[in-house]
Amino acid sequence: MVTTSPSADASNRAMYDARQLGQRSHIGAKAAPLGWTRIGSFLLAGAVFFSTWNLARVGTINFTLTDALLLCSLMILLAQGRVTATPFGSLTPFWVGGLLMMLSGLFVSSLVNGEPLRWLNVASQYAMAYLGVTMLMMSQDPNRTRRLCAVFVMGVTASEAIGVAASFFFTLDDVLPYFGDGFISGNGRVGAMAGEPNPNGASVAFAMPMLLYCLRERILSPIVGLCCAVILVWGLMLSASFTGFTATSLAALVTITLLGVRYLARLLLAVVIAASIFLASGAPLPSTFQERVGSAVESGDLNQAGTFVNRAELMEEAWHFAEDTAFIGMGVDQYRLVSAHDNPVHNLYLLIWNEGGIIAFAGLIAMLSMLLLLAVQGFRIRPREGAMAISVVIVFLIYTSSLPHMYSRNWAVPIMLALSTIYARRAVS
Numbered sequence: 001m002v003t004t005s006p007s008a009d010a011s012n013r014a015m016y017d018a019r020q021l022g023q024r025s026h027i028g029a030k031a032a033p034l035g036w037t038r039i040g041s042f043l044l045a046g047a048v049f050f051s052t053w054n055l056a057r058v059g060t061i062n063f064t065l066t067d068a069l070l071l072c073s074l075m076i077l078l079a080q081g082r083v084t085a086t087p088f089g090s091l092t093p094f095w096v097g098g099l100l101m102m103l104s105g106l107f108v109s110s111l112v113n114g115e116p117l118r119w120l121n122v123a124s125q126y127a128m129a130y131l132g133v134t135m136l137m138m139s140q141d142p143n144r145t146r147r148l149c150a151v152f153v154m155g156v157t158a159s160e161a162i163g164v165a166a167s168f169f170f171t172l173d174d175v176l177p178y179f180g181d182g183f184i185s186g187n188g189r190v191g192a193m194a195g196e197p198n199p200n201g202a203s204v205a206f207a208m209p210m211l212l213y214c215l216r217e218r219i220l221s222p223i224v225g226l227c228c229a230v231i232l233v234w235g236l237m238l239s240a241s242f243t244g245f246t247a248t249s250l251a252a253l254v255t256i257t258l259l260g261v262r263y264l265a266r267l268l269l270a271v272v273i274a275a276s277i278f279l280a281s282g283a284p285l286p287s288t289f290q291e292r293v294g295s296a297v298e299s300g301d302l303n304q305a306g307t308f309v310n311r312a313e314l315m316e317e318a319w320h321f322a323e324d325t326a327f328i329g330m331g332v333d334q335y336r337l338v339s340a341h342d343n344p345v346h347n348l349y350l351l352i353w354n355e356g357g358i359i360a361f362a363g364l365i366a367m368l369s370m371l372l373l374l375a376v377q378g379f380r381i382r383p384r385e386g387a388m389a390i391s392v393v394i395v396f397l398i399y400t401s402s403l404p405h406m407y408s409r410n411w412a413v414p415i416m417l418a419l420s421t422i423y424a425r426r427a428v429s
Contacts, residue, residue: 036076036079036080037076037080039076040072040073040076040077040080041073041144043069043070043072043073043076044069044070044073044136044140044148045148045151046065046069047066047069047070047073047409047413048148048151048152048155048413048417049151049152049154049155049158050064050065050066050069050155051066051152051155051409051410051413051414052155052156052159052193052194052199052200052203052206052410052414053065053066053155053159053193053194054193054194054195054196054199054408054410055179055180055182055183055193055194055195056193062125062408064408064409066409066410066413067128067409070128070132070133070136070409071132073136074132074135074136077136077139082139083135083136083139084135084138084139084425085135087134087135087137087138087139087423088134088138088370088374088423089423091370091374094366094370095134095367095370096131097363097366098363098364098365098366098367098370099126099127099130099131099363099367100363101359101360101362101363101366102126102352102356102359102360102361102363102364102367103123103126103127103360103363104359104360104363105329105352105356105357105358105359105360105361105362105363106119106122106123106329106331106332106352106355106356106360107119107123108328108357108359109325109328109329109330109331109332109355109356109357109360110331110332110334111331112328112331113328113329113330113331113334115331115332115333118331118332118333119331119332122332122333122405122407125407125408126407128407128409129407129408129409129411129412130367130407130412133409133412133413133416134412134416137413137416137417137419137420137424138416138419138420138423138424138425139424139425140420140424141424142420142421142422142423142424142425144424145417145420145421145424146217146219146385146421147219148417149210149213149214149219149388149417149418149421150210150214150219150220152206152207152210152413152414152417153207153210153211153214153220153228154228156203156204156206156207156232157207157227157228157231157232158193159192159193159194159200159203159235160192160200160203160204160231160232160234160235160236161231161235162192162193163183163184163190163191163192163193163200163235163238164190164192164231164234164235164238166183166184166190166192167184167188167190167238170184171184172184172185172186179195180195182194182195182196182197183195185197187288188240188288189238189239189240189241189288190235190238190239190240191239192235192239194410197239197240197241197244198239198241198243198244198402198403199410200235200239200241200244201236201239201241201243201244201245201247201248202241202243202244202247202395202399202410202411203410204232204233204235204236204239204244204248205244205247205248205251205395205398206251206392206395206414207228207232207414208229208232208248208251208252208255208391209251209252209254209255209387209388209391209392209395209418210388210392210414210417210418211225211228211229211232212252212255212256212259212388213255213259213384213385213387213388216259216384217384236248238288240288243398243399243402246398247394247395247398247399248395250391250394250395250398251391251392251394251395252391254387254390254391254394255387255388255390255391258379258383258386258387258390258391259384259387311346311347311402313341314339314341314343314344314345314346314347315345315346315347315350317339317340317341317345318335318345318347318350318351318353318354319350321335321338321354322350322353322354325353325354325355325357326357326358327357327358328357329353329354329355329356329357329360330354330355331355332355332356333355334355335351335354335355344404344405345404346402346403346404347400347401347402347403347404348364348400348401348403348404348405348406349361349364349365349400349401351404351405352364368397368400371393371396371397371415371419372393372397374389374419374422374423375389375390375392375393375418375419376390378390378419378422378423381422382421382422385418385421385422386422388418388421389418389419389421389422392414392415392418393415393418395414396411396414396415399411
């Protein structure tokens with residue numbers, strides 16, 4: 001009988017991880033003082049908790065509390081030499097290459113037709129979201145990132161709880177001077193701390209597969225998980241977002257299915273019981289949800305789904321513009337200036353094509369393809385984490401078809417957090 005020592009087992013696991021993604025390199029690896037390490041971990045947890053709280057910022061600039069916490073945490077890890085330079089191992093050049101293609105296409109187009117200074121702002125936002133956040137998340141211990149999924153769920157739940165409570169006591173006029181017109185809109189839709197109803201729906205859609213994963217792994221207790229689920233669903237209905245409802249439903253279904261048949265049966269039973277109790281109580285659905293989402297679901301007519309008609313008109317206009325922007329685009333943020341609707345097209349693919357040309361579009365497709373590839377490959381490596389990651393990536397892909405530029409960290413953090421539960425490796429210390 002052959003036995004191996006614990007150190008040999010650890011070595012074998014390390015070799016396996018290296019084969020999966022290739023050897024990682026770290027920037028100036030050195031011994032890390034325990035106090036600063038804890039501070040960096042605490043800051044990262046705070047960034048994850050507040051990642052969907054777009055209203056937690058000063059003024060109107062796109063620099064939130066999460067951005068400040070992420071930068072501080074990243075600087076601490078850089079000072080300690082614990083930031084990985086190859087977050088996706090041997091696949092890192094493909095990820096960085098896709099990002100560089102997208103940004104370079106936007107730069108050339110902005111240089112020719114737009115404002116290069118505006119490109120600098122947008123490029124820095126994209127770089128922080130899809131490179132800085134990626135490096136930071138993949139430099140953590142994977143066991144820690146799995147617990148951070150629970151932190152993310154609690155952060156979104158807290159946001160929804162604030163929004164739900166405010167909807168009972170306040171109107172748009174009451175909160176407008178403090179939170180703007182997205183926290184509670186004029187027609188009663190709730191954006192909560194996300195700041196707008198549609199991103200609020202996205203927050204719930206990202207949180208739901210993470211909640212199911214945390215329950216499956218017993219990171220959260222069933223009672224806490226049930227309370228979170230009720231608040232999340234309530235907040236989703238008050239957001240009255242058709243895209244959010246669709247993304248949340250699909251993400252939950254995919255997660256439950258991939259987590260296994262027995263888990264599926266138990267959760268379906270819980271859903272049936274909860275739905276039966278709700279129907280028996282006679283409690284009505286929020287009126288805005290019924291008008292914008294319920295009617296579209298019942299009739300099967302997407303024209304009743306909120307602003308679908310307006311978004312369709314913008315996309316039709318963008319297709320016409322695309323004929324003249326195949327190689328050189330309009331430049332960053334120039335679409336709204338030429339549009340008859342005075343708005344950017346709410347479709348990331350068409351917006352990047354029109355503003356950055358084919359090179360930028362190819363870079364975007366490369367990045368999105370790699371996200372899906374990493375999630376699917378992750379399901380083979382770690383099935384439970386992979387199930388959650390696939391669902392989170394699906395949510396992100398759904399929203400790329402209904403929103404313009406997506407460089408805010410409320411999009412990047414959940415994506416990279418989900419993938420880090422599979423691919424994160426602690427830096428050499």
